[in-house]
Amino acid sequence: MLSVLLLVVIFVIAYRAAPRERQEDAHVHGAGQVGLAAAVALFGVDYFTSYYYATGELMGALHPYGLQHWGYIAAGVIALANFVFGALYMYSLGVFNEGGGSFTASMRYLGASISLIVAVVLIQDYVLTIVVSTLSGVDQLLSITNSYGIHWLWHFGVGAGLASITWYITIRGRGESAQVVFTLLAVFVSLTVLMAVGLFTAMVRAVPPAPAEAAPQAATLGQALYHLLTASMKGMVALSGLEAMSNGIQFVKDEDAGIVKWGKKRLPRLRALWGFYSGKAGVGRFVQTSFLFYGGLTTFFLTGFSIHFNVFDGTLGRSLVGNLAFIGFSQIPSGVILYWAYQILAVMMLVAASMTAFQDIQSMAWRNVAIGEIPEVVVYRNPKGTFTRPVTAAVIAAMVVQLLVRGRTGAAVPFYGIGVFLPLTAMGLAIRRHIALTMTGRRRTWGLAGATFAAVLGGLVFVGQIVGKWEEGGWIPLVSLTVLILMAHAILISPAGFRGPEQIHRIIRVKSRVQGPMGSIVEWQSLKIQEYRYKLLMGVTRFWEWFGVRRPARYEPPVPAGEYEESFEAGTHGPDSFLTQYLDSQPKPEPRAGGKPKETSGTWTEPPA
Secondary structure, three states: OHHHHHHHHHHHHHHHHOOOOOOOHHHHHOOOOEOHHHHHHHHHHHHHHHHHOHHHHHHHOOHHHOOHHHHHHHHHHHHHHHHHHHHHHHHHHHHOOOOOHHHHHHHHHOOHHHHHHHHHHHHHHHHHHHHHHHHHHHHHHHHOOOOOOOOHHHHHHHHHHHHHHHHHHHHOOHHHHHHHHHHHHHHHHHHHHHHHHHHHHHHHOOOOOOOOOOOOOOOOHHHHHHHHHHHHHHOOHHHHHHHHHHHHHHHEOOOOOHHHHHHHHHOHHHHHHHHHOOHHHHHHHHHHHHHHHHHHHHHHHHHHHHHHHOOOOOHHHOOHHHHHHHHHHOOOOOHHHHHHHHHHHHHHHHHHHHHHHHHHHHHHHHHHHHHOOOOHHHOOEOOOOOEHHHHHHHHHHHHHHHHHOOOOHHHHOOOOOOOOHHHHHHHHHHHHHHHHHHOOHHHHHHHHHHHHHHHHHHHHHHHHHHHHOHHHOOOHHHHHHHHHHHHHHHHHHOHHHOOOHHHHHHHHHHHOOOOHHHHHHHHHHHHHHHHHHHHHHHHHHHHHHOOOOOOOOOOOOOOOOOOHHHHHHHHHHOOOOHHHHHHHHOOOOOOOOOOOOOOOOOOOOOOOO
8 A cells, every 4th residue: 555655646746747838838939849857858768768778788798707796897987988978968068059969060070971970870879779768668568577588579569569659659749748758757766766775675684686597607807808898888878868968959948947047046156057057058968967977876776786686687587677676666565566667667768768769860850851861751840840750760660670680679789879979979079179279278278188088988989889799790880880871972962962052941941940040050061061962973073084984064063051150140140041141142033924934845866977
């Protein structure tokens, strides 16, 4: 009875605290714009739910060899990476606060080629986020009945069903999604605190560890270090949450959060702090602040109890978190109800984590359409502000991948997270370039050192992801990324990759309904990509000239993109965007009596010699 009462109270409080989209906000902020609470839910749930699978994968790489006590080292590496990359992205939101993440940063400071690669890699990463989150939800669901090792078709079928649910919730609108996910997050935090109390109680009561299910395999020192590297890399999968918030900042209201308004009024002496967390960039920084510590703390928490109670993924037919939840809630009267609720909540949370990927796929899809990487037909934004077609395409792609990995989370994890470290590295290099151009003195020295360290660490982790997961297929992402990058360039230089000024304006301003500085920045990005496309085509022409194949140039130079600052200023302070000003300056065709003349067609014949 106590457990039921606790559940009811926790759920009611969580539901009452959840954000709700008000109809009048649509007229002020535009469809689908969210505040702090909703941003925490939509863009934080991805890394919050890494709690359910990251440590399980980490310990699963160590305990078969009797190396589980090394888990603390891997947890320390993860904590360091979380802090460094979290600080990098918190700073970047002040520089690139109109969305686009590392895609926008790369375009401004690293060039169109790197930016195009980042855009393609992020799409792959978001699809794999859906795959891993939903399949992890299946693992937690099957843990309830100790069926973790059931036939893979069940894993695939249930995973596809869970992905379909998140697709349906997402296309209904951003406001409803945020309300549902925030409620789940609040319940998750409350129940996790109860579970922690139960686990410490179990330690005091000397609850014995689970018996070993198999003798550990032998490993040399070199092999042990390799397994430690693998464990560290598997535990870093949540780092994609940083790019999610940076990308999704375009869906956040450009106003101070309630706590910032209160602080500016009550504690004006901390104006530097409130300034750092002001506006929509401040909302994003609130979300990413938790990232600095959350990954490290939760990994240490689960690693310690995993070692103490000798439980891992698969022990007693449960996941790692499932085993610890069973032990912790068993110390509470009628705790089995809380255990069932926690596992069902885990399923719902992991399914909800897919919503972060769906939000970011929307953010990247319309940008990719504007630059010429995706057909224009993909751009459709419903009245609630959701780009429904990219969401539908993503869920279909996720189901295909779920089938290919035969419904196994462990088979998908080696591919998940590898791609995100290319954008992380690109962001570090872009911020380094920004600091070098805009700062002086001691701030410049320290800023360059921090950005360089973040970029180098990102590169090392990218290589470590591939090496650490090599035996599990870590080499395959190298092939898939190479294929995707080549395909992206092939599409760009094809007729489908052409984007004229009128088409860019229509995609961004009319179809996507994006205005202000964000729209101007994407217009600039699209024009820069068209410049890059022209250079590629000229390069192809010169290449064939080496073999004696000479043809007159068939491509006119694109409209100059100008400088980033010019475009941003035009979108911020001017009545029209940079591209609108250009279109207005072009001569209009003179009207003719009787309307536009009809076009004639005929066949051309070669004149006689």
